[in-house]
Amino acid sequence: MILDGKGKLFGKISIVDVLIVLVVLGAIAGVGYKLTRSQIGVGGAFTKPDKIEISFYSDEVPEFVAKAISNGDLAKDFDRNVVYGKVTKVEVGNSVSWASNEKGQLVPSTKKGYSSIKVTVEGEGIYRDGKSSSGVVFGSADYYTGRTTILLAGNATFQCRIYDIKKKG
Known part of the structure; x- marks a missing residue:
């Protein structure tokens, strides 16, 4: 038995x-x-990080915020405390505000005391080029073009969208 x-x-x-x-x-x-x-196993200690260039864009930030960012400043995700890398380029332009005209059409205009800003950052992450979507993993968080985030760069914090992600070299 x-x-x-x-x-x-x-x-x-x-x-x-x-x-x-x-x-x-x-x-x-x-x-x-x-x-x-999971991405923890793939993007953890077993994978060599890629050199990444990521750009952030905001239509409208106060001018003093745009002036508070310089090349070489550390850039990171304010909410997740994830480091993207160092700022390599800051482009400041006219703010872009959308409003309806007398015909009900949306038209762009500028707002006094505000600027648009594009911040380019270089850092290390795991680049993923997929069939349906491409993105990058910084730390343990996924980032994609078009995603809204709060960027902390230098002495400035502002809400923006991820404008572009490129793998360098």
């Missing part, structure tokens, strides 16, 4: 012990599978 009267397998091992071992092995296999399929 496989089980004896005391509930032992082959008279030596308790069936409860066998079940505990199977549950532990299943949990280890599940965690291993999850780590090999």
Whole structure:
């Protein structure tokens, strides 16, 4: 008999012990599978980071905010505290505000005391070029063109969109 009267397998091992071992092995296999399929396993310590150029754009920031950013400033995601890299280029232009004219059409205009800003940053991340979408992983967070974020660069913080992402070299 496989089980004896005391509930032992082959008279030596308790069936409860066998079940505990199977549950532990299943949990280890599940965690291993999850780590090999997620970005943590792919973009963690096992993957060499790529050199990334990422640009951020905002239609309208106060002029003093635009003046507070310089080349070489550290740039990071304000909410997630994820570092993008160093600012390499700051382009300041006229602000872009949209309003309706007398015909009900949306037309662009400028707003006194405000500027548009495009900030280009170089840093290290994991570039992903997929069939349906491309993006980059900084830290453990995914970033894509068009995503809204709050950028902290130099002494300035402002809401913007990711304008462009490029893999360098």
